[in-house]
Amino acid sequence: MQLFETMRLEAGVFPRLSYHKNRMKTSCQQLGFDFNEISWDALVYKLVETYSVGAFRVKILVDANGTFDYVVAELTTKVNFTAKLIQTSNNTSESVIVNKTTDRAHLDHNHETDIILLYDVEGKILEFDIGNIMIKEENQYYTPKYNHDFLRGCMRQSLIEKGVLQQKDYDVEEFKQKLQLEKIQVFLINSLREVADVEIYL
Numbered sequence: 001m002q003l004f005e006t007m008r009l010e011a012g013v014f015p016r017l018s019y020h021k022n023r024m025k026t027s028c029q030q031l032g033f034d035f036n037e038i039s040w041d042a043l044v045y046k047l048v049e050t051y052s053v054g055a056f057r058v059k060i061l062v063d064a065n066g067t068f069d070y071v072v073a074e075l076t077t078k079v080n081f082t083a084k085l086i087q088t089s090n091n092t093s094e095s096v097i098v099n100k101t102t103d104r105a106h107l108d109h110n111h112e113t114d115i116i117l118l119y120d121v122e123g124k125i126l127e128f129d130i131g132n133i134m135i136k137e138e139n140q141y142y143t144p145k146y147n148h149d150f151l152r153g154c155m156r157q158s159l160i161e162k163g164v165l166q167q168k169d170y171d172v173e174e175f176k177q178k179l180q181l182e183k184i185q186v187f188l189i190n191s192l193r194e195v196a197d198v199e200i201y202l
Helices: 017-031 037-050 094-098 154-161 172-180
Strands: 003-010 055-062 068-074 080-087 115-119 125-128 132-137 140-143 165-167 184-190 194-201
Touching: 003 017, 017 037, 017 055, 017 154, 037 055, 037 068, 080 184, 115 194, 132 154, 140 154, 154 165, 154 184, 172 184
Parallel strands: 080 115, 080 194, 140 165
Antiparallel strands: 003 055, 055 068, 115 125, 125 132, 132 140, 132 184, 184 194
């Protein structure tokens, strides 16, 4: 198992870089992985120097021994996604849910839609498989409260700290009803896409 961060690199800049570094460092501490800040900083510098022109999807991985690896690809321009609702299982370890690891079995789906929107057995809306959810209702933006039940994204945290995003839980039945009545709009937020429209298939 490895930990990883997927980041946007555009014109030689990693937006929210400190959030990504802090999340990986914290996860390493929680899981007992080595994290060498000097090695992280050197790799980031190398990537910025190498990919200073254009927009890229950069995935940085680290293993338990603290060895870093990375994958770089051009960033696609997709800004609209389709999603369906999927109920989570109680069998997934919390450490896998709240840390961004390569153990992603709990997020597998058949790709009838681009992505999936998870909710728990009690009906709480949680997150998408590739990012957090942002819900617009009456000109305010909301995201679920964190209770060790999903991955706290870097984009989510930055929007909360800026006062753009408030925390509020949605029950799945309430969520469906408000969607059908067009009382809410749904967005995917993550550090790679930043903000993207989502059409939920009910």
